[in-house]
Amino acid sequence: xxTVASVLRAFDWHFTLTGQNEAVIVxxxxxxxxxxxxxxxxxxxxxxxVDLADRAAxxxxxxxxxxxxxxxxxxxxxxxxxxxxxxHFTRDRNSxxxxxxxxxxxxxxxxxxxxxxxxT
Amino acid sequence: xxxxxxxxxxxxxxxxxxxxxxxxxxxxxxxxxxxHNRPWCTGGLPTYLVLESWLQSAAVLxxxxxxxxxxxxxxxxxxxxxxxxxxxxRGETVEHHVEIVRSVETTAICTGVGVVGDEPILRVGQVxxxxxxxxx
Numbered sequence: 001x002x003t004v005a006s007v008l009r010a011f012d013w014h015f016t017l018t019g020q021n022e023a024v025i026v027x028x029x030x031x032x033x034x035x036x037x038x039x040x041x042x043x044x045x046x047x048x049x050v051d052l053a054d055r056a057a058x059x060x061x062x063x064x065x066x067x068x069x070x071x072x073x074x075x076x077x078x079x080x081x082x083x084x085x086x087x088h089f090t091r092d093r094n095s096x097x098x099x100x101x102x103x104x105x106x107x108x109x110x111x112x113x114x115x116x117x118x119x120t
Numbered sequence: 121x122x123x124x125x126x127x128x129x130x131x132x133x134x135x136x137x138x139x140x141x142x143x144x145x146x147x148x149x150x151x152x153x154x155x156h157n158r159p160w161c162t163g164g165l166p167t168y169l170v171l172e173s174w175l176q177s178a179a180v181l182x183x184x185x186x187x188x189x190x191x192x193x194x195x196x197x198x199x200x201x202x203x204x205x206x207x208x209x210r211g212e213t214v215e216h217h218v219e220i221v222r223s224v225e226t227t228a229i230c231t232g233v234g235v236v237g238d239e240p241i242l243r244v245g246q247v248x249x250x251x252x253x254x255x256x
Contacts, residue, residue: 036133
C-alpha cells in the first residue's frame with residue numbers, strides 16, 4: 001500500500017540524454033500518478049508531459065527557468081505505463097518545439113514559450 | 121456534490137475538491153486548497169499541477185450534464201495560450217473559473233483563469249476537453 005508521504009512531493013523524472021537535443025525516459029509503472037489517473041486505465045496526464053519536457057530541456061542545458069506559456073499543445077496518443085518516450089527539441093525564437101514519441105507512435109507536440117533570459 | 125461521480129480521477133490525482141458555483145453548459149467555479157499533507161503539496165502546488173487542477177474543474181463543467189457511464193475517461197486533446205503564472209503556496213486556496221466557449225456532444229472548448237484571492241496565477245486561453253470511452 002502506497003503511503004501519502006510517498007507522493008507528497010512533485011515528480012522526479014529520470015532521463016537518459018541521447019543527443020544534444022534529445023532525451024529518453026521510460027515511464028515507470030510504479031509512478032504514483034498512475035494510481036489516480038486513472039485507477040483502472042492508467043494514463044500520464046498531459047500536464048506531466050509538459051513538465052517532463054521542460055525538465056528534460058533544462059537537463060540538456062537548452063533553457064533555464066520554467067516556461068511562461070504553453071503556446072500550443074496537441075495530445076495525439078495516450079502516454080502509458082512502461083512507455084519509452086523520446087523527446088526531441090527544436091528552438092524557434094523564444095519558443096521550444098517538443099515532439100514526444102513512443103516506440104509505437106506519437107504522443108504529443110508542444111510549443112513552450114520562455115522568457116528571453118531563459119536561453120543558455 | 122461528489123465530484124468523483126463525474127471525474128474518473130482519484131487520489132492522489134484528484135485535484136479539485138469543491139464546486140462553489142455552476143451554470144451547466146456555461147460556467148463553473150471550482151476550488152482546491154493546498155494543504156501541507158496533501159499529495160504533491162509539500163513544496164506548494166507546482167504550476168503544471170495548478171493547470172491540472174484547473175483542467176479537472178473544466179472536466180467537471182463539461183461532464184456536469186452528461187450521463188456517467190462506468191469506465192469513462194476525461195482527456196485533454198489540446199491547449200492554446202496557457203499562461204503559467206506561479207505555483208500555489210501551502211495554505212493558499214486556488215479558485216478556478218471556467219467557461220465553455222463551444223461544445224459538441226461530449227467535447228468542449230473551455231477558457232478561464234485560476235486565482236488566489238484577487239491574483240491570477242493561471243490564464244487559460246483555450247483547452248479542448250473531452251469525455252471518451254465507458255460502457256455507453
